[in-house]
Amino acid sequence: MSVLVYIEPREGKFKKYSFELVSYGQRVASALDQLLHILVIGKVAREELNSLGQYGATNIINVSEDIPFDDQVFTGIISNFAKQKEANVVVLAHSLTGRAIAPRLAIRLGAGLSTAVNGLPASYKPFIVNKKAFSGKTLVQQEITTEVKVLTLSQNTAGITEHSASPVIEEINSDAVASATKVVSTEVITGKVLLNEAEIIVSGGRGMRGPENWKPLEELAQILGAATACSRPVSDEGWRPHHEHVGQTGKVVAPSLYFALGISGAIQHLAGISSSKVIVAVNKDPEAPIFSAADYGIVGDLQSVLPKMTEAFRKFKAS
Amino acid sequence: MNIFVCISNVPDTTTRIKYKPGNKEVDYTGVQWIINPWDELALTRAIELKEANQAAIQKITVITVGKADAEPTLRKALAIGADDAIRVDVAPEDAYTTAVQLAEVLKSEKDALILSGVESSDFNSWSVGGMLAELLDAPSVSAVSSLNIEAGNVVVTREIEGGKQTITTTIPSVLIVQKGIAIIPRIPSMRGIMTARTKPLKVVQGIASQPMVKVLDYQAPAQKSSCRMIDPENIEELIDLLHREARVI
Amino acid sequence: MNFEFTEEQLMIQQAARDYAQRELIQDVIERDTHSIYPSKHVKALAELGFMGMMVSPEYDGSGMDTISYVLAMEEISKIDASTSVIMSVNNSLVCYGIEHFGTEEQKQKYLRPLARGEKIGAFLLSEPEAGSDATSQRTTAEDKGDYYLLNGTKNWITNGNTAGTYLVIAQTHPEKGHKGINVLIVDRDSAGISVGPHEDKMGMRSSDTHSVMFTDVKVPKENRIGEDGFGFKFAMKTLEGGRIGIAAQALGLASGAMERSIKYAQERKAFGIEIAKHQSVAFKIAEMAIKVENARNLCLKAAWLKDQGKPYGYASAMAKYYAAEAAMWITTEAVQIHGGYGYVKEYHVERLMREAKLTQIYEGTSEIQKIVISRELLHIH
Known part of the structure; x- marks a missing residue:
């Protein structure tokens, strides 16, 4: 019996979410007194794989090929290793890929x-697990x-624990089967922090008054290394692209820090x-429901507050 | 090709959730039921496609797993523009049993494009579409944000980490769709509402299946402690709090 | 007795609510402020079938009952009464009038486009010196053999400029008093029609209200509805149904203001607690709910009677009177509950209050409704 954790490198590197997943796997494996296997699909440098030892990775399987993502193909690879390693707990990120694979994987296993x-x-x-509904x-x-x-873990809910393991790394070919879907083109947004992975998110609502006022918001995001986001009316109005929409029907996010600027806070x-x-x-209406969800609040007009924030955070970052 | 849209019957998204004594079950009394928002967008797109591709798409069928109380939701889907409806007469238990029931009905459909919302707004389990595809041994594309039929081919755009991908897929396929596939759900016209009654709504018996997960307990999330207000003239205080107290910067 | 709605009725209510809360709400304040006609919404509502709701499908209508119409009017009016009055005039005055009293030719030619909402209708009864007193018509329709020659001025006409089809009430035989009045279907683009400037109103600011002047307008004889001299009876009969539409509009204003008040009272805090927990506010909300429930029941009763083919003039007068008075009281108190916020446009309730005032005035003032009700009871006819 073992615990298998599947983590996704991006451009050959791991993000904090992957470290959280490894730490999580380590803690589950140790509670069950089982071996932990980390599965990585994609070309990743040896040092990068070794770095996972800090979070408790002892055994790493690296399928070192760049295989285009496909629900069925990835399900096949992961399920093969899960069976081979007799995994009884398989953990994935609750990311776009994790969500795509996990249900298929559960059926297959x-x-x-x-x-x-x-x-x-x-x-x-x-x-027994805890989750939201x-x-x-x-x-x-x-x-x-x-x-x-099979579990997918919500980001920032388990934390990272430090260890000092030196992992055993197995490099393997996938024997991936051909996929039934064909990728025609891929478009990657570069130079931007991704909403799903962001530690800090700066988000604007209707209170921003118009698309032309997004410059200072983007500036603040840049200073903080944050992703930008928006509320639904803003994306519906076309002020910002739909992929930035955060909310029930848009993206569900879990950053460490979320700035809600001019967002009233609809349920x-x-x-x-x-x-x-x-x-x-930050909202000019002191009664806005967002304040009942917020930890820190500023009542004021964004036209004047936002530039002050940008300036103050710039100074802080410089110091 | 026929399009099948899997419909989940969920409480209105503004519902305040209450529990029955003992906190083991949700109290659904007085709840207004709606079509799961993502399923409604899937249906909207299916209808748009059929209107634009009469030759390629023969029929749109909506399908749900649920008892008779799910029928008003199916009828609304018919009013919006689906051609017929199937209800598998089983009370939904978990994502797995729901997927099993859907697969049983859909396994004989080879010329089918199956659409399922990414999640349902009640249990948010993000599971049924993928499970259904696996049970049918059909390809699936998840996080689909646009869908077109071009020269008989199914062309979709899916969101990937950090970008998007345009993909073609074969039939049958399961597309797990999110917002973007349509933006605003279609409102039924009065003509649609009147004809909904005459459209076929078939009730089929379910098959035996055991759930794999069960809910033990519900709890209201802890109330956030009250918001600390900061003077807009003193942003430095905010920075200090975020740095020293919350330790997030 | 059965207080349950049918599945279709509930679906229509939901469709109207979805449209109102998702689409109509956008820019409603802007439309009100600048008196912008909601042409995009009229078109969309027409496509959904709301412009000819009760007209038989045979004439391109939706074939719905009056109960459904009340439910839809309430939902639309919660968000924008300027749009719902356009809907009300087209449905319960113009379409109803032609469908029930018109000839087959008139229905084919005029009712179809009105029911589809491709054309909008207007009902031209009020005059500078004949508002509530409809008997003293100054507009004349002189019988010229194979046509009528129309002269005169009509005032406060909803859809006055946008309408493609007018129903004009005019005097043909002054010596016969109200028995000499006729009703004519008049094409908006007939020669001799001029439309006055847009009225700058207190509320319902985005509906299109004008005076309309007729100078030697020739109207073919076949455009007369009913027998010679049927016009006054036509107007009275049609207005009985029209009152249900306006009553349902007032109901929507009332329930819309109540819903906003409930939401606000639960969010807004004063003296450390939500204002909903102050009894003065809580009791006000209870009174609002009682009035809304009463108004709704009266509207539905009148609608039910009409659907059953039973006399409904008395019931519709009562519904209109009560719903309008309730709307005025509830919207005023809603502003009070909202305090300073209630007095600014962003919170909508001041607009609902301005709109509610008109429901006490048009399609028969509250005083006229009391005349109708008392005459029925006192057997004065």
Whole structure:
């Protein structure tokens, strides 16, 4: 029996989310007294793989080919290793890829699936996990009753633990089967921090008054190394692209720090940001519901507050 | 080709969630039921495609797993423009059992493009579409944000980490769709509402299947402690708090 | 007795609500401020079938009952009464009038485009010196053998400029008093019609209200509805149904203002607690709910009677009177609950208050409704 964690490199590097997944796997494996296997698909340098030892990786399987992503193909690769290593717990990120693979993988392994779990299992026997439902309006304790379990872990819910393992690295070919889907083109947004991975998000709402006022917001994001986002009315109005829409029907995010600028805080928006560690709200209406979700609040007009914020954070970063 | 849209019947997204005593079940009394928002967008896009590609798309069928109380939601889907509806007469338990019931009905459909919303707004499990595809041994494309039929081929755009990909897929396929596939769900016209009654709504019996996960307990999330207000003239205080107290910068 | 709605009725209510809350709400303040006609929304509502809701599908209508119409009017009016009055005039005055009293030729030619909402209708009864007193018509329709010659001025005409089809009430035989009045279908583009400037109103600012002047306008004889001298009866009959539309509009203003008040009272804090927990506010909301419920029941009763083919003039007068008075009280109190926020446009309730005022005035003032009700009880006819 073992624990298998699948992590995704991006351009040959690992992000913080991957370290959290490795740490998580280490803690689950040690609680179950089982071996931990980390599976990486894609070409990654040896040092980068070795660095996972800091988070408790002892055994790493690296399929060192750049295989175009396909739900079925990746499910096949991961399930093969899961079977080979007799994994009874398989952990993935609750990322776009993790979400795509996990349900297929669960069926292929005859496993029960729990997605977007928060933190470590509440119990291992029976296997009980915590998660949210109704878009964050309720917490659920769920038991997975099958022998094999597949989980996707919500970002920033388990934290990173430091270790000093020197991992054994196995480099393997995938024997990947041909995919039924064909990629015609790929478009990658470069030079921007991604919403799904961002530690800090600067988000604007209707209170920004118009697309022409986004410059200072983008400046603030740049200073903080943050991703930019927006509320639904803003993307519906076409002020910002749809992929920036955070909320119930848009993206659900879980950064350490979320700035809600000129966002009133409709229940659908709050559903998308409720997993943020810290929320800072700026709004001219002191009664705006966003303040009941925020940790820190400023009442004021963005036209004057935002430039002051940008200046102050610039100074802070420079010091 | 026929398009199948999997429909989940969910409480209105503004519903305040209450529990039955013991916190083991959600109390659904007085809840207004709606079509899961992503499924509604999928249906909207399916109808747009059929209107534009009469030759390529023969029929749009909506399918749900649920008891008779899910029928108003199916009827609304018919009013919006689906041609017929199937209800698998089983109370939904978990994503797995739902996918099993859908697969049982859809396994004989070879000329099918199956659409499923990325998640449902009640249990947010992001699971049914992928499970269904695996059970059917059909390709799936997840996080689909646009869908077109070009010269008989299914062309989709999917979101990937850090960008997007344009993909062609074969039939049958399961497309797991998100916002962008359509932006505003279609509102049924009165003619649609009147004809919905005469459109076929078939009820089929489910097959035996055991859930793999079960809910033990519900709880309201902890209330956030109150918001600390900061003077707009003193942004330095905010920075100091974020740095020293919250330790996020 | 059955207080349940049918599945179709609920779907229509939901469709109207979805349209209103998603689409109509956008720029509603802007439209009100600058008196912008909601042409995009009229077109969209027409495509959904809301412009000829109760007209038989045989004439391109939606074939819905009056209950559905009340439910739809309420939802649209919660968000924008300027749009719902356009809908009301087209549905319950113009389409109803032609469908129930017109000839087959008139229905084919005029009702179809009106029911599809491709053309919008207007109902021209009020005059500078004949508002509530409809008997003293100064506009004349002189019988010239195979046509009528129309002369005179009509005032406060909803859809006055945008309408493609007018229903004009005019006097043909002054010596016969109200029995000499006729109703004529008049094409908007007939020679001799001029439309006055847009009225700058207190509320319902984006509906298109004008005076309309007729100078030697020739109207073919076949455009007369009913027998010679049927016009006054036509107007009275049609207005009985029109009142249901306006009553439902007032109901929407009332329930819309109440919903906003409930939401606000739960969010806004004063003296450390939500204002909803202050009894003075909580009791006001209870009174609002009672009035809304009463108004809704009266509207639905009148609609039900009409759908059953039973007399409904008395019930519709009561519904219109009560709903309009309730709307005025509730919208005024909604502004009060909102305090300073209520007095600025962003919170909508001041607009609902301005709009509510008109429901006490048009299609029969509150005083006229009391005349109708009391005459029925006192057997004065």
